[in-house]
Amino acid sequence: MDWEKLGLKMGLEIHQQLDTKSKLFCPCSSNLTDKKADYKILRNLRPTQSELGKIDRAAFQEARRKLRFLYEAYSQETCLVEADEEPPHPLNLEAVELAIVVASLLNMKVVDEFHTMRKQVIDGSNTGGFQRTGLVATHGFLETSQGKVAIENLCLEEDAARRIETTNKGVKFRLDRLGIPLLEITTDPSIHHPEQVKEVAYQLGQVLRSTKVKRGLGTIRQDLNISIRDGARVEVKGVQDLDLMPTMVQREVERQIKLIEIRDTLIKRKASVEDEILDVKSVFEDTDSKIIATAPAVKGLKLTGFAGLVGMEIQPGRRLGTEFSSYAKKLGVSGIFHTDELPAYGISSQEVDRLKEFAGAGAEDAVIIVAHQEEIALGALEEVKRRAIMCFEGVVEETRKALPEGNTEYMRPLPTSSRMYLETDIPTFTITRQKVQKIKNNLPELPQEKKERIESKYNLSEDLSSQLLKRDKVDDFEKIMNNLKVDPTVVASLLAYSLRELKREGHSLDRLDLETLINTLKLLEEDKISKDAINSILIHVSQENTSPLEAAEALDLLMLKESDVEDIIQKIISQKEDMIKQRGMGSMGPLMGIVMKELKGKADGKLVNKVLKETIQQFL
Secondary structure: OOHHHHOOEEEEEEEEEEOOOEOOOOOOEOOOOOOOOOEEEEEOOOOOOOOOOOOOHHHHHHHOOOOEEEEEEOOOOOOOOOOOOOOOOOOOHHHHHHHHHHHHHOOOEEOOEEOEEEEEOOOOOOOOOEEEEEEEEEEEEEEEOOEEEEEEEEEEEEOOOEEEEEOOOEEEEEOOOOOOEEEEEEEOOOEOOHHHHHHHHHHHHHHHHOOOEOOOOOOEEEEEEEEOOOOOOEEEEOOOOHHHHHHHHHHHHHHHHHHHHHHHHHHHHOOEEOOOOEEOHHHHOOOOOHHHHHOOEEEEEEEEOOOOOOOOEEEOOEEHHHHHHHHHHOOOOOOOEEOOOOOEOOEOHHHHHHHHHHHOOOOOOEEEEEEEOHHHHHHHHHHHHHHHHHHHHOOOOEEEEEOOOOOEEEEEEOOOHHHEEEOOOOOOEEOOHHHHHHHHOOOOOOHHHHHHHHHHHHOOOHHHHHHHHHOOOHHHHHHHHHHOOOOHHHHHHHHHHHHHHHHHOOOOOOOOOHHHHHHHHHHHHOOOOOHHHHHHHHHHHHHHOOOHHHHHHHOOOOOOOHHHHHHHHHHHHHHOHHHHHHHHHHHHHHHHHHHHHHHOOOOOHHHHHHHHHHHHHHHO
């Protein structure tokens, strides 16, 4: 695709949990738990008006679902603040300082005062119906291979509750995550190529990893804003895989292009959306479709001029009808039927003909069917009607969910500024210039700088330094090197490759903390084991919960003394005198193999080579 001609614009939002001792507005632990809840809270949430008397469209959409929310709470990981039964405590200063560190690394201007705002969210992920957030810094930038990308804002906010289960009746959340300090970093729409957005995400991730942030699944979340010149801004939530980002961009652009084509065709056909929702159950009196036959109500909606377009593919494996279905599902149905895909699902061609005749649909018209309880079916078709009317706009602003294969699915309308209002329970927090300057004078080393430094200092290969950085093992590597005098390449290979290979082989390495690795490598430093014995010792330590020395003794891997090596070599050579007389020093290779096999890794190869060479020369 010609991205410049299409007018592709992208912005990135990254949400990263901070690794602080406590939460943002209370002293509870910021660690997650899987234990049984100590108590539960049941809530219903409703949208509120902004200071200008407006209701945010995304909040209104969620409220229409009329869901109930059940929250699991705990005595240590949660308190009355998470339950929204007590005012928030003073702001977590550790989190503020970490936010300033990241802002400084991104060349941003830190604000003079931190004002806490309420951001209305009524999908149940916050017990109070809002998320607390505040602006920390603005006007930063990143240098990329395709030009400078502006960092618009850096906000400090509280993370949402964990969604555990969703049913037709409601949603269950766990409150342990609610309130964990979270950084939100937002770029402007100055990213113009799919590969560039991947590069920006990687760089931001590297900056964050240089500070105290949480690691692991769910601790970092990325949202992608995408638009083209004739399209509209769409926010894609939950983009986890950096390698999938370019594919996701391309498929969203494809979707927007197809929606524009559909809009133009609808206008050309002078299409329209009927206002009346029809009761079409009588059409399917003797149907073979189990879904329709068992449904209390079957409703239909005529879309004039939509034939062939509802079934049009707009992303691989997803059609315009899939978009309609995503909107309908928000009201509780499992899906919709449409005439572009019928006959199918037990619905015969005769029933399709009768349906079209009943609805007054011609060759260019489509009919949408929903089978469910009366109220839910009507609500679902109202959503389909609303989405069908949007087709005349082409692309509409909305929030979509990232799917594993690179497609996206409708979640809710794009939020508006009406969802933001002041938090009156928290005073403003002054950020002094002296505080900012002190932090700037003690910034952490960026990952790329760290990689280049260890390459030079320890004479590591580019591959090993990259792998240590990628696997977040640089600090462990340097701690080991500061404690021991061993070959840096051996240590780097162990951390970057060997431990991962042992896991792939099915070995549990839970007991292998840094102290255990140091004690194992200390045996190498003291010439008590060979480097070839390290993996076997670590496996034994992990399985038997012993010390590295005890493991080496149990496995008979302790190195032999030089005198013992000499005795073994003398014994082997005395049995191979004929070979030595025939080949001379040419027997060195075969004998080396025999000796090493006999020693079973209990002697250093260089020592064996030296002793063997000297012994052979004695026979010549």
